[in-house]
Amino acid sequence: MNGLRPRYVLAALTLWVSGGCADLPVVAPVADGSPLNAKAGRPPQQQIWTSDDEYARVARAEVPGFAGFYLEDDGTPVILLKDHRQRAAAERYLAPQLARARRGRNAGAPQQPIVRKVTHDFADLKGWFDKLDVLTFREDVYMLDVDEVDNQVSMGVRDEAAIKAIRREAARMGVPPGVLNVEIRRPPEMRATLQDWTPTLMGGYQIQGPPTAESTGECTYGFNAVYQGMWMFVTASHCTYTTFAMGNTIIGQPYYRQGYEIGSEYADRGMYACAGVNTSCRKSDAAYIKLNGSRTVGQGKIAYTPFNVDPTVAPNLEVIGQYDIIRRYAGPLEVGTYLDKTGRTTGSTYGQIKEACVKIGQLICQDISSVWSDGGDSGAPMYVWLGNDQVELYGVLWGGPEGDVTTTYSSRLSGIEQDLGPLTALCAPGWGC
């Protein structure tokens, strides 16, 4: 017999005992007709075994009447039982959890668990949970939980009408009164950040061009537009494979990886006589990327985060809303005008124009503002914030002075179009621009 085999068996057993109550879904067979398999109206599917299923099993096996385990705010372990006489069995079963409970911030918590006598055991509660599960398909129901702390089943719903409807349904299902607590809860929200995958492409989100050796090549999605009858997005030219040149670059969101591609470079150019004969310049650091149709186009949309105002504090990149572009910014950009941007590195920030229409290197008529930006924000849409989630599109961010993240260089929309061609459908639907 291989001398290693007993060690593998022991390791497997150790993992099974310590991991048995972890909330890791694993496939486990459940006998037909058991309360745990009561999923009325559901198509047959593999049963997923959760920690709730495990506690329900224990309530009918090692610890009859077991009703759950939790930690109080001060770390005191609390065991819930229908029958106090099962305390020793419960403590044996929960030995790994009790040991884990005394780590980290709870290292100083009382070691002896408190035992509370309750009316319903975990198997009862889980059985009612499973019965009520079908109600979570209603659009006014947000969550369902075996609430071991209060020894009940809890349901979060949208409003008073939903509370009444659910209580009627629960009574019809035979769920005893007092078992089910129904309360109004805020609807859950997806808390994405600008650096996450997004199903709807819009300004502000992270993109990645071809990374160079040992570096990442991350930038920001600028804004959507139609060019030559096709959906594009605009970002900085230096976020593509070759700056100021066509290169058929593939761009991914948020990563440059197979399956994450969103488009390929469609329009870019080198220096040309942009200021007349015998000149060699461009009016923007921008490129058009043709979208490949793999995701929804958020026409005229720019994501935003909470305003980040202190460059010494890590920025909040959580997406909390979307702006509608309702106009192109028109007219001269006076010094003092407020400009905003949303970029993958510093989120939504704003500042004022300090110098307008400046020649920087071979780029003419660029603007310099006190907007906070940093590496990765290149390509970010820059706009004039109007309030009420509406903005005027001004251009794209591309850089700043080395060593100063509180100063930003940007290219105007007019310069972008003069370099690369006219754009339409810049604005949110209904705004006609």
Added chain:
Amino acid sequence: MWQMTTLLTAALVCVAIASCAGAPNGSADVGRTLEGVIVGIDPRPDATRVVIEVEPGAPAAPGRKTVILLAGLETEIFIQRADGTVHRGRAADMVVGARVRAEITGVERRSLPPQYEAVRLRVLPLR
């Protein structure tokens, strides 16, 4: 006549030596400079991207750990040998692991990592 020829020859020799020596030894780099170790080299049509890990304390790019230096057609590249002599070089002379001192324009393109156009690059001898 003979003296003119000698003088002319001497002048020609001096010019030849000066042009072959490239930059004078120990000439100071001007502008914003940073030093670091090359961790990646990516030749592209518009410029070779030299990825460096920046050594702390450099005057330029404070707080940056990794940056991309753009070595284009107009970038002057020099190789400094252990004996202190400095010779003209090419992008192909740069290798991963080499230390470089770069003089940059001061304009930062805010990709991640940020990109800087290198005015001058000097490949330094190993420490």
